[in-house]
Amino acid sequence: MTRIGIAGAGAFGTALAVTLASAGRPVTLWARDPVFADRMMQSRETPRLPGIVLPDPVTVTAELDPLAGCETVLLSVPMQALAGFLKGAAMVLDARALIACCKGVDMATGRGPSAIIAETCPRATAAILTGPSFAADIARGLPTALTLACRDPRRGAELQERLSTPTLRLYRSTDITGAELGGALKNIMAIAAGIVIGAGLGDSARAALMTRGFAEMQRFACAHGAEPETLAGLSGFGDLVLTCTSAQSRNFRYGAALGKGAWFDPDVTVEGAATARAVAAIAQARGIEMPVTQSVAQVIDGQRSIAEAVKTLLSRPLKEE
Ligand SMILES: NC(=O)C1=CN([C@@H]2O[C@H](COP(=O)(O)OP(=O)(O)OC[C@H]3O[C@@H](n4cnc5c(N)ncnc54)[C@H](O)[C@@H]3O)[C@@H](O)[C@H]2O)C=CC1
Ligand SMILES: O=C(CO)COP(=O)(O)O
Incomplete structure (x- = not known):
């Protein structure tokens, strides 16, 4: 059985390791901190996923070299760390199938994960795995469906086969731009939905915001060459619904804290914050x-x-839907 590599032992990388290993695939899970990796390897637990036990086929390491033995490597480091990680790991990771699981737009360059993979590892096959999937749900073996996007349909079909499990149903797409932008943009909308709920503006306002936010997601993604159908699928609409309506979402919780004027832990990964800045700048330009x-x-x-933001949104010129 081909060994699967996962770079990034946070909540999502670990959840993917658990589900793939539970389906009998051997997994090498890379964590950047050797002490953390060692502790996780011994204890078979992580504070990121309380109550979850790592199955035997998962090996945790802080060495990059073992990833060279994996033809397929999932990238689950945060978006703003992806370019730096890949630059450092390109010697080991180039010419492999690299599947980005991070959701966002790089603030420094305005690029998404597939462009960063193409730039840093030009001989790799870039793919995106995205859609409605909370790490805690995946790790517990709860079912969901995701989009696996790869420009090359043959490689995409191979990856779909390799990464599907009895609880993770993967749909294929060749629209990598649509898939990665859907996942990036929905996090901005989840922050907005959190603000609406946190500020006490109500469920009707949230539904209106999600709908107008979805129109905005389509406008931006289609201007970048995405297919509208992709945005209407799991990677766009599906994930938008999940993250705008669940307090499991960190983006939603961050927005809710902003809405209430409450403190929010700055160490929690909130991808939509940097992505909102990056996308706002691109949209304006x-x-x-x-x-x-x-x-x-x-x-x-x-x-x-x-x-002020609510007043501005509500006082925009009246127009057709
Ligand atoms: N947690 C979830 O439910 C889901 C997360 N994702 C995406 O997966 C990506 C990772 O998120 P999580 O695992 O949840 O975050 P996390 O905060 O739980 O873990 C992030 C991991 O990346 C590592 N990391 C941080 N900076 C790094 C760097 N410069 N180089 C190497 N490693 C670094 C951290 O040590 C940590 O292990 C995000 O883009 C997120 O949007 C996607 C679907 C679901
Ligand atoms: O992308 C996710 C679920 O599909 C996770 O969302 P958060 O990063 O907001 O927790």
Whole structure:
């Protein structure tokens, strides 16, 4: 059985390791901190996923070399760390199938994961695994369906086969741009939905925001060459619904804290914050209308209060839907 590599032993990388190993695939899970990796290897546990036990086929290591023995490597480091990680690991990872599981847009370059893979590991096959999937659910063996996007349909079909498990049902797509932008943009909308709920604006306002946010996601993604059908699928609409409606989402919880004026732990991974800034800048430069994204970026950066942002959104010129 081909060994699968996973780079990034946070909540999601570990959850994927658990589900793949439970389905009988041997997994090498790379963590950047040797002490953490050693402790996880011995204890078979991680504080990121309380109550979950690592199955035997998972090997945890802080050495990059073992990943060279894996033809397929899932990348589950946070988006803003992806370029730096791949630059350092390119010698080991180039020419492999690299499947990005991170959701976002790189602030420094405005690029998504597939462009970063292409730049740092030019001989690799880039793919995206994305869709509605909380790490805790995946690790507990609860079922979900995800999108596996790869430009090469033959390689995509191979990866779909290799990474599907009895509880993870993967649908294939060749629209890598649509898949990665759906996952990136829905996090911005989840922050906005959290703000709406945290500020006490109500469920009707959240539904309206999700709908207009989805229109915004489609506008941005299609301007970048995505297919509208991809945005309407698991990687876009599916994940938008999940993260805008569940307090399991860190993006939603962060937004809710902003809405309430409450403190939020800065060590928690909230991908939508950096992505809102990156997307707002691109949208402005390219003249793409993104009022929700602009408002989220301004609220996060303290340039606008929530009351002002809501007033601005509601006082935009009346138009057709
Ligand atoms: N947690 C979830 O439910 C899901 C997460 N994702 C995505 O997976 C990605 C990772 O998220 P999580 O695992 O949840 O985050 P996490 O915060 O639980 O873990 C992030 C991991 O990356 C490591 N890391 C941080 N900076 C690094 C660097 N510079 N180099 C190497 N490793 C570094 C950390 O040590 C940590 O182990 C994010 O893009 C997220 O959107 C996708 C689907 C579900
Ligand atoms: O992307 C996710 C679920 O599909 C996880 O969302 P959060 O990063 O907001 O927790």
